[in-house]
Ligand SMILES: Nc1ncnc2c1ncn2[C@@H]1O[C@H](COP(=O)(O)OP(=O)(O)O)[C@@H](O)[C@H]1O
């Protein structure tokens with residue numbers, strides 16, 4: 001067996017205060033790792049036995065344009081965690097009822113069960129010590145409270161996997177995503193395929209009746225291919241905005 005880590009998992013209870021000053025207690029999952037490195041168990045006994053203690057919580061963000069595979073990647077990570085016999089709770093904002101109210105569904109039809117929640121703070125109500133991994137899809141739609149919620153979950157020993165759009169249709173940072181990306185231990189940025197030229201697509205084009213939506217249009221519009229397509233920087237158009245296309249049009 002190479003590179004094997006034997007884990008002992010225990011819980012410490014801590015008391016904390018929420019934003020309203022109310023005390024609440026949460027148990028912190030403490031993982032004590034009894035290490036074997038490169039297949040060689042460390043041959044220390046009793047008091048001298050080497051333990052590497054670490055708290056197991058962290059945050060991972062999966063971002064990118066629409067159709068870049070964020071939901072697929074979230075589903076893949078959740079399924080892998082299940083193979084590792086971990087207990088998983090997945091959440092999505094109640095506003096996203098596109099394909100299903102109770103599942104994360106990717107554009108190619110993969111799905112996993114998810115609990116819709118109206119506000120970020122509601123997530124804690126559904127978490128107990130049995131849970132190892134917390135998945136959150138469409139994080140861009142959550143209120144700013146999602147940042148504290150994710151930080152608290154990670155601080156208390158949970159692995160948190162967050163998927164969301166880093167940019168809105170105007171190419172601007174979307175909701176709480178910049179803060180989530182800044183605080184995460186790991187950020188994966190995915191790209192789709194530009195619907196115009198086939199290059200990697202980092203942006204999402206909103207089309208209303210086939211025409212690019214204007215900069216001043218509302219940021220939130222739940223939808224899929226009827227209103228959106230992935231585009232590269234060059235082909236991303238935002239009339240009245242700062243896209244490459246509108247800059248070129250203004251110059252000519
Ligand atoms: N232009 C495109 N580029 C990449 N994938 C696309 C495109 N159009 C449709 N798809 C489909 O979208 C799937 C990704 O869906 P999904 O994981 O739901 O993406 P996201 O959550 O980032 O919107 C791809 O596997 C592919 O089947």
Ligand SMILES: Cc1cn([C@H]2C[C@H](O)[C@@H](COP(=O)(O)O)O2)c(=O)[nH]c1=O
Nearest residue numbers: 065066067168169204219220221222223
């Ligand atoms: C760009 C953009 C998107 N939305 C909406 C459209 C979809 O309902 C989701 C994104 O879903 P996906 O899993 O990434 O495909 O967000 C929006 O409301 N505003 C926007 O600017």
Ligand SMILES: [Zn+2]
Nearest residue numbers: 194197232235
């Ligand atoms: Zn392009």
